[in-house]
Amino acid sequence: MLLGYSFVKAQTNIPSDLQSTKSTVALYRNLKKQLQKGVMVGHQDALAYGIGWYGQSGKCDVKDASGSYPAVFGWDLGGIEHGKAFNLDSVSFGEMRKYAQKVYRMGAVNTFSWHLDNLLTGSNAWDVSSDQVVKNVLPGEVKHKEFTQWLDQVAGFFLSLKDDKGKLIPVIFRPFHEHTGSWFWWGKKLCTEEQYKALFTYTVDYLRNAKHVHNLLIAYSSADFSVDTDFVNRYPGDKYVDVVGFDEYQYGVTPEVKSKFISSLRYELGFITRFAKEHNKIPALTETGLESLPDSTWFTSVLTEALKGYKVSYVLLWRNAYNRENHFYLPYPGHSSVKDFKQFITLPDVLMQDKVRNLYK
Numbered sequence: 287m288l289l290g291y292s293f294v295k296a297q298t299n300i301p302s303d304l305q306s307t308k309s310t311v312a313l314y315r316n317l318k319k320q321l322q323k324g325v326m327v328g329h330q331d332a333l334a335y336g337i338g339w340y341g342q343s344g345k346c347d348v349k350d351a352s353g354s355y356p357a358v359f360g361w362d363l364g365g366i367e368h369g370k371a372f373n374l375d376s377v378s379f380g381e382m383r384k385y386a387q388k389v390y391r392m393g394a395v396n397t398f399s400w401h402l403d404n405l406l407t408g409s410n411a412w413d414v415s416s417d418q419v420v421k422n423v424l425p426g427e428v429k430h431k432e433f434t435q436w437l438d439q440v441a442g443f444f445l446s447l448k449d450d451k452g453k454l455i456p457v458i459f460r461p462f463h464e465h466t467g468s469w470f471w472w473g474k475k476l477c478t479e480e481q482y483k484a485l486f487t488y489t490v491d492y493l494r495n496a497k498h499v500h501n502l503l504i505a506y507s508s509a510d511f512s513v514d515t516d517f518v519n520r521y522p523g524d525k526y527v528d529v530v531g532f533d534e535y536q537y538g539v540t541p542e543v544k545s546k547f548i549s550s551l552r553y554e555l556g557f558i559t560r561f562a563k564e565h566n567k568i569p570a571l572t573e574t575g576l577e578s579l580p581d582s583t584w585f586t587s588v589l590t591e592a593l594k595g596y597k598v599s600y601v602l603l604w605r606n607a608y609n610r611e612n613h614f615y616l617p618y619p620g621h622s623s624v625k626d627f628k629q630f631i632t633l634p635d636v637l638m639q640d641k642v643r644n645l646y647k
């Protein structure tokens with residue numbers, strides 16, 4: 287008799303991919319265990335560039351400002367679908383692989399998003415001029431073959447993430463994110479619930495079954511939501527997801543904006559932590575931040591307040607762009623919020639890389 291999926295899962299406490307590599311299973315279990323210890327701080331592109339620098343080995347804004355590396359490192363695969371050498375934010379995929387290997391050696395976590403181009407129009411991920419894109423990449427449709435070729439590139443990259451011994455490095459993959467908003471071609475108004483779920487499950491199945499990629503924890507990550515059903519209705523199912531989360535940014539710094547942002551995050555964190563518990567998943571705040579940190583106490587007065595009482599795996603702050611003015615989310619040396627950030631990371635349940643141990647064993 288074949289054992290049912292839920293039965294196997296419940297007995298073994300393994301990720302949604304029943305064929306996950308050993309260290310992927312370890313990462314999954316350790317991330318869950320670590321929920322009791324605290325929340326990891328993450329940063330997008332932290333090793334690739336920062337304010338006033340690009341591609342300098344060993345450099346990292348938040349390390350230089352605070353003394354510690356982040357515990358989670360975000361990367362984006364946008365551009366890999368065309369076999370390009372560089373991603374949409376000028377990080378070469380060759381370097382990205384090396385950074386990810388370094389992160390693994392540090393015992394920290396890599397998470398990958400994918401701002402993939404619009405297959406129908408040829409423009410970028412933000413081109414929402416057609417609501418036919420998702421429909422057209424599904425099996426049997428005109429853009430399907432090309433879509434699978436794009437997935438081949440993604441699979442090739444994930445399968446190239448190996449440690450010194452040639453063993454695959456487990457990472458989090460967070461495809462088709464912020465889908466409760468309508469600013470990407472896979473967003474809410476651009477496809478039906480069924481089409482979104484089909485896109486998500488097809489992608490995960492293809493990577494697992496056709497490409498034999500088994501070093502991924504899959505993140506299902508919405509944009510902000512005020513109605514739980516928005517989150518639930520496009521959930522692809524427990525067999526396809528390991529991490530559940532959402533992205534939400536603060537815009538503006540008035541007291542009203544601050545308190546609204548805090549209460550909105552608290553509502554959503556409450557929801558996803560409950561959802562994660564019920565579905566045996568790992569909750570995370572998959573992107574957040576206040577662009578250019580005009581509030582020098584943001585970490586202790588906003589982020590800390592929002593997180594209070596919730597057990598989430600990590601919080602990912604967005605990138606410190608080297609070539610776009612005022613587009614940064616973590617302090618760099620000399621910035622007015624360095625002191626506040628340092629205070630934030632001394633909280634016992636806030637984890638930078640130096641407080642994270644052995645996630646892969």
Ligand code: BMA
Pocket residue numbers: 362374375401604605
């Ligand atoms: C956005 C901005 C863009 C970037 C994109 C993908 O939020 O940071 O500059 O290209 O994310 O990383």
